[in-house]
Amino acid sequence: MDEIAPTTIEEASGTLRSLSSDSVPVRFLGGGTKSHWGGAAPEPDVVVRTTSLAGVVEHNAGDLTAVVLAGTPLIDAQKAFGAAGQMLAIDPPESTRATIGGAIATADSGPMRYRYGAPRDLVLGITAVMSDGAVARSGGKVIKNVAGYDLGKLFCGAWGTLGMIARVALRLHPRPPAMVTAVGRSEDPFAIQAAAGELAHGGLEPMAIDVAWSGGVGRVLARFGGAAAGGQARRAADVLSAVRTDVDIVDADEELWSRQRAGQRSETGVVVRLSVLPTEIAEVLRCADAAAGSVAGRAVGLVWVTLPPAAPLDAVAAVEELRSALAPRVCTVLDAPIEVRAKLDVWGAELDGRMDLMRRLKQQFDPAGICNPGIFMGGI
Amino acid sequence: MKDRFLEELRRICGRANVLTNPHQLETYASDGLLHYRVRPPAAVLPGTADEVRRIVRACFLESVPWVARGSGTGLSGGALPIEDGLLIVLSRLRHILEIDLPNQRIVVEPGVTNLEISAAVGPTHFYPPDPSSQVVCSIGGNVAENSGGAHCFKYGFTTNYVTGLEIVLADGEVVTLGGKELDLPGYDLLGAFVGSEGTLGIATRITLRVAPVPESWRTLVAYFDSADRAGQTVSDIVAAGIVPGAMEMMDRLAIRACEEATHAGYPLDTAVALIVELDGPAPECDERFDQVVALCRRNEATGVRVAADEAERQLIWKARKAAFASMGRVSKSYYVQDSVIPRTRLPDVLRRIDELSESYGLSVANVFHAGDGNLHPLVCYDPTVPGEAEKAERLAGEILEASVDAGGSITGEHGVGFDKKRYMPLMFGDDDLGAFQRLRCAFDPQQLVNPGKVMPTPRLCGEVPGPYREHPIERAGLAERF
Numbered sequence A: 001m002d003e004i005a006p007t008t009i010e011e012a013s014g015t016l017r018s019l020s021s022d023s024v025p026v027r028f029l030g031g032g033t034k035s036h037w038g039g040a041a042p043e044p045d046v047v048v049r050t051t052s053l054a055g056v057v058e059h060n061a062g063d064l065t066a067v068v069l070a071g072t073p074l075i076d077a078q079k080a081f082g083a084a085g086q087m088l089a090i091d092p093p094e095s096t097r098a099t100i101g102g103a104i105a106t107a108d109s110g111p112m113r114y115r116y117g118a119p120r121d122l123v124l125g126i127t128a129v130m131s132d133g134a135v136a137r138s139g140g141k142v143i144k145n146v147a148g149y150d151l152g153k154l155f156c157g158a159w160g161t162l163g164m165i166a167r168v169a170l171r172l173h174p175r176p177p178a179m180v181t182a183v184g185r186s187e188d189p190f191a192i193q194a195a196a197g198e199l200a201h202g203g204l205e206p207m208a209i210d211v212a213w214s215g216g217v218g219r220v221l222a223r224f225g226g227a228a229a230g231g232q233a234r235r236a237a238d239v240l241s242a243v244r245t246d247v248d249i250v251d252a253d254e255e256l257w258s259r260q261r262a263g264q265r266s267e268t269g270v271v272v273r274l275s276v277l278p279t280e281i282a283e284v285l286r287c288a289d290a291a292a293g294s295v296a297g298r299a300v301g302l303v304w305v306t307l308p309p310a311a312p313l314d315a316v317a318a319v320e321e322l323r324s325a326l327a328p329r330v331c332t333v334l335d336a337p338i339e340v341r342a343k344l345d346v347w348g349a350e351l352d353g354r355m356d357l358m359r360r361l362k363q364q365f366d367p368a369g370i371c372n373p374g375i376f377m378g379g380i
Numbered sequence B: 001m002k003d004r005f006l007e008e009l010r011r012i013c014g015r016a017n018v019l020t021n022p023h024q025l026e027t028y029a030s031d032g033l034l035h036y037r038v039r040p041p042a043a044v045l046p047g048t049a050d051e052v053r054r055i056v057r058a059c060f061l062e063s064v065p066w067v068a069r070g071s072g073t074g075l076s077g078g079a080l081p082i083e084d085g086l087l088i089v090l091s092r093l094r095h096i097l098e099i100d101l102p103n104q105r106i107v108v109e110p111g112v113t114n115l116e117i118s119a120a121v122g123p124t125h126f127y128p129p130d131p132s133s134q135v136v137c138s139i140g141g142n143v144a145e146n147s148g149g150a151h152c153f154k155y156g157f158t159t160n161y162v163t164g165l166e167i168v169l170a171d172g173e174v175v176t177l178g179g180k181e182l183d184l185p186g187y188d189l190l191g192a193f194v195g196s197e198g199t200l201g202i203a204t205r206i207t208l209r210v211a212p213v214p215e216s217w218r219t220l221v222a223y224f225d226s227a228d229r230a231g232q233t234v235s236d237i238v239a240a241g242i243v244p245g246a247m248e249m250m251d252r253l254a255i256r257a258c259e260e261a262t263h264a265g266y267p268l269d270t271a272v273a274l275i276v277e278l279d280g281p282a283p284e285c286d287e288r289f290d291q292v293v294a295l296c297r298r299n300e301a302t303g304v305r306v307a308a309d310e311a312e313r314q315l316i317w318k319a320r321k322a323a324f325a326s327m328g329r330v331s332k333s334y335y336v337q338d339s340v341i342p343r344t345r346l347p348d349v350l351r352r353i354d355e356l357s358e359s360y361g362l363s364v365a366n367v368f369h370a371g372d373g374n375l376h377p378l379v380c381y382d383p384t385v386p387g388e389a390e391k392a393e394r395l396a397g398e399i400l401e402a403s404v405d406a407g408g409s410i411t412g413e414h415g416v417g418f419d420k421k422r423y424m425p426l427m428f429g430d431d432d433l434g435a436f437q438r439l440r441c442a443f444d445p446q447q448l449v450n451p452g453k454v455m456p457t458p459r460l461c462g463e464v465p466g467p468y469r470e471h472p473i474e475r476a477g478l479a480e481r482f
């Protein structure tokens, strides 16, 4: 397998143009932290790495915006923004290698999804290289802009199947100087769901409300970072007590959240990502508990269920069971041993009317069909 | 338009809902941008989503192009009819289909107005994107334009609130994008559709996220004798990590017009008024509000008026929301521009607008969403003076150039539509426009949907270059491409 690491966008364009004229399938890789995600596809002929296309091109602190090359490690960019008291509100599980491009391409997110939105909500503009070498920009670098089509949203969560993300303009947020978290514990999934719901409607302004479950115990975590963070956390604690959870207030909460984020990944188990409604969270916790699994996720209904390591057939059966219990909600398999992924459709989504439209889009953007073939929904 | 086709439309939605009489059609010849007028050969007013689907299908079978219209308040000619096309008016689709407050969602038909949505989920919840036209504009139009409003700096734009859509594609196919859930896997076609200015299909069912009403508000208006000082105050507020619910600026001419219309008590001798509104938990608001007041004073505000109660808050806002409507009091006519700049470039760009105003000999009033750098210069002119309208338009065009030069955009919320398509090359090159066209062709290969809008020059959806290659999975019979 050949590996190419373009150092400029022009070089990337030339590389893709020549690969597509020879119809050579490529796999785009950033830090490679999620390279096994997606549908099981044949080994690609060529890997195009974005890691040499790295760096913060602009950080406009006064405007709370930045322009960043796709191969920039998320952690490096955060360091640069942090120096100005700012942050990019994309906080998937920590990794030294994960790149901005990879997080955006897979629409990966963390606890701050609750308040600040998904990557698609933070990408202001995008420069993408398409398989025929065209370098297309859309959006801009201002926080408000409706000129032209919003292709940035299409590339967020397209898993590199429409082309290579080369550069993005991002919206940043002020990073609160101190954060405090209120935690509620209960063994009753419905108490956890109710607590999360109360907090979401309680007049407070949390940066994040997360839920967690493991070993038969659930937790709700509400993080505050404003000027009156401590006061808000105490009010949250009152709300949590009222719904009969055991309450704690955690001042130095970095470690707590880092562990919470880590609950979205697993090296040996099977991680399933779900989009549900806030009123369905208890049901997800119950199902996960029944499967001896654990849960980490957002009170807005984005949850990651980790099923314990098992023999491949048992693991597949556990995923199928979860899917049928939670149907029609979509369960996407992320981390899983290769033997497990080979035996199921990781996307698990019904191929409805959207599929035709998705195929037409793929055909338009990647007519040669060389960009990350086979890993996406419906075999795209 | 063929009789057979019109008959088919009458069969679908009843005789009374198919308009072909020129007098009736006059009403629909323009959207909010009144200087463009095209009388369509026919307009149809469906009453259900299924009627929309059947109309679109009929158009597809007869190759009739069409334009969707909500309330017709758009300011870029997006709903401007086309000479040989059908106008599909969605204002009869006005049902609120579902309210689900525990999950913070509402499901509506496209003709429901923006304000009706907030009313439906109130008093506990509200729908944050609040265009000034919210009393009349339709949510379908908001979705198409990705509309914004005063509260978008903190809360985000329409695109951040649409979680699901049912759309009718050009061939009459009905597709559901997203749902009540967030971040569903698959291409984010929802994100591509929102803001596509009615060129990808018709939204017939819209699922929105709503937010709990904040616990408290604190509102002030500060006066400054220069835009630089007001601009610096905005920058200082943001640099302090404060995210106000809204930050709005008006200059002298705009203040005068608003004051004449509303008597809200803004001093007429002030150069700039800056409205800052904080919302959220009460202790948080109070602490931040003191900081904001201090920053206004540090930048030598000539006065700070703090709203003492809800009535005074409403009064302060009444003046701001009346800005466009009241311009008639200071100018015979005016051209509303809509551009965006990086907020830190505000003083430079305002100086440039002053220069332009002077060299063209036309006055320009400025109202803008200061938090997100969205300018609305109102170029005043007298339509009875020959050539002045064209002059105003040229001036407005130069403001766009200045905005793009400063790193901004040709439109922040009104869209490209018909009016601004010629400015698209200021921001986008051939490859960029080519990518836009690829998206459009995926949705509407025959180009029947709102043709002639957004793209600066017409393009066909030709054959896509490049060899088709059977994917190994297809070869193995595991998946089909079509």
Ligand SMILES: Cc1cc2nc3c(=O)[nH]c(=O)nc-3n(C[C@H](O)[C@H](O)[C@H](O)COP(=O)(O)OP(=O)(O)OC[C@H]3O[C@@H](n4cnc5c(N)ncnc54)[C@H](O)[C@@H]3O)c2cc1C
Residues within 6 Å of the ligand: B031, B032, B067, B068, B069, B070, B071, B072, B073, B074, B075, B077, B078, B079, B090, B110, B130, B131, B132, B133, B136, B137, B138, B139, B140, B141, B142, B143, B144, B145, B146, B147, B148, B149, B150, B197, B198, B199, B201, B202, B203, B204, B324, B325, B413, B414, B450
């Ligand atoms: C006084 C005034 C103040 C305004 N203030 C603001 C403001 O603060 N912020 C802001 O963003 N805008 C503002 N606008 C502009 C305008 O109100 C918005 O663009 C609004 O979203 C248009 O809604 P509408 O229903 O009138 O759409 P229309 O003008 O009828 O149509 C606009 C576009 O949407 C398409 N469309 C309509 N319905 C659908 C549908 N169901 N599916 C697909 N496409 C559809 C049309 O084809 C057209 O391209 C203002 C306008 C006026 C006149």
